[in-house]
Amino acid sequence: MQYLHGVLVPIINKVFEEKKYVELDPSKVEVKDVGCSGLHRPQTEAEVLEQSAQTLRAHLGALLSALSRSVRACPAVVRATFRQLFRRVRERFPGAQHENVPFIAVTSFLCLRFFSPAIVSPKLFHLRERHADARTSRTPLLLAKAVQNVGNMDTPASRAKEAWMEPLQPTVRQGVAQLKDFITKLVDIEEKDELDLQRTLSLQAPPVKEGPLFIHRTKGKGPFMSSSFKKLYFSLTTEALSFAKTPSSKMTSNSSQNPGVNRHGEELPFLLN
CATH class of the missing domain: 1.10.506.10 (GTPase Activation - p120gap; domain 1)
Structure with missing residues (x-):
């Protein structure tokens, strides 16, 4: 402007x-x-x-x-x-x-x-x-x-x-x-x-959304399959998805190219509250 x-x-x-x-x-x-x-x-x-x-x-x-x-x-x-x-x-x-x-x-x-x-x-x-x-x-x-x-x-x-x-x-x-x-x-x-x-710009990118992040974990197969949710806190910008155990903890960042994948290449299914 x-x-x-x-x-x-x-x-x-x-x-x-x-x-x-x-x-x-x-x-x-x-x-x-x-x-x-x-x-x-x-x-x-x-x-x-x-x-x-x-x-x-x-x-x-x-x-x-x-x-x-x-x-x-x-x-x-x-x-x-x-x-x-x-x-x-x-x-x-x-x-x-x-x-x-x-x-x-x-x-x-x-x-x-x-x-x-x-x-x-x-x-x-x-x-x-x-x-x-x-x-x-x-x-x-x-x-x-x-x-x-x-x-x-x-x-x-x-x-x-x-x-x-x-x-x-x-x-x-x-x-x-x-x-x-x-x-x-x-x-x-x-x-x-x-x-x-x-x-x-990537360092200064403002959050698009932030708050609780629930990761769905599944164990076993067939009738013995069990599931659980792990609660994290996330901050999503135009550059990266970052998450931590608590809002005050140091956050781990994932690449903006595939924010649903962690640093080990494993998929992270998640629900945004």
């Missing part, structure tokens, strides 16, 4: 404070009166579209510049995650025709699921105290669309979907180059640093 605010707050504040009427879709343009008192004249559709394009190009350029400067501000765990994603997708699609696929894999999260929703609904992400008014609300929506076009690496399909976004194309094309450069730097995290981060 701190990273999101650092990148978006200046742009979002400017959008809200300017309260400019912005529209690129000719079918939705509302012609307004412009000029000083006594000299009012209707603003033409062409003027509305041109001024809107200028405003959105300025906002999009400012946002991409802020993003380009934010590599070091991005949380290390996010950088490590994107590094893995970028590397695995590039290994899966190595051909030159798939050059943009690793970048789009990252921007699918970075733009579509992170920045764009916050731009459209700033209040939900605590960027503003109130939702945008009717005059202002169209600007964040169009800006989010432009960000997503950049994130899609300006594909023909993306352009064809809303042809009226064409006035933003020069800034979008420049933004693609900026975004690719940003992602290249973002995923350039040393493997050693990534491993250190993973170890740190």
